[in-house]
Amino acid sequence: ISMRVKVDFEVIDNVLDINYNYQVASFIYRCIQQANPDLSLDLHKPNGFKFFTFSRIDIPKKRFEIQEDKLVIQSDRVYLYLSTPKTEIAMSFIEGLMKNPEAKICGAKFVVSNVKILREPKIGDKARFAT
Numbered sequence: 001i002s003m004r005v006k007v008d009f010e011v012i013d014n015v016l017d018i019n020y021n022y023q024v025a026s027f028i029y030r031c032i033q034q035a036n037p038d039l040s041l042d043l044h045k046p047n048g049f050k051f052f053t054f055s056r057i058d059i060p061k062k063r064f065e066i067q068e069d070k071l072v073i074q075s076d077r078v079y080l081y082l083s084t085p086k087t088e089i090a091m092s093f094i095e096g097l098m099k100n101p102e103a104k105i106c107g108a109k110f111v112v113s114n115v116k117i118l119r120e121p122k123i124g125d126k127a128r129f130a131t
Helices: 021-035 037-043 087-099
Strands: 003-013 015-017 064-067 070-073 077-084 102-105 108-118
Touching (some): 037 087
Antiparallel strands (some): 102 108
C-alpha cells in the first residue's frame, strides 16, 4: 500500500529553469524537514533508500513555452504528485506544506492552493504507465 499526494499550486512567477528536478527534490526535503527534522536527516543519508518518488511539474494542457534554458509556464495552475509507501513521509510532507505553502523552485514561485491524498489505483491484468 502506498500513499499518493497531489499538490495544486497557483503560479506566481512563471519562469522556471528547464532542469528543475533536483530543486523539486530539495523542496520536498525542506517540507519534510519543517515537520520532521529527524525523518529528513534519515532520508538524506547518502546510501539509504529514499522511499518516495515525485512527478515532474505537471502543467495543464502542456501550456508552456521553451525559451533558451527556461520553461515559461502559460497556466495559472500547476500540479505535483508525490508517492511513498511510508505514511510518515507523506504526512510530514503535507504538514511541511501547510507550515509554509510557498514554493520557490528554479526562479519560479508557486503557492499551494490544494492538497489531496489520492486513492491507490486498481491495477488489473493490463495497465499503461508513463515514466
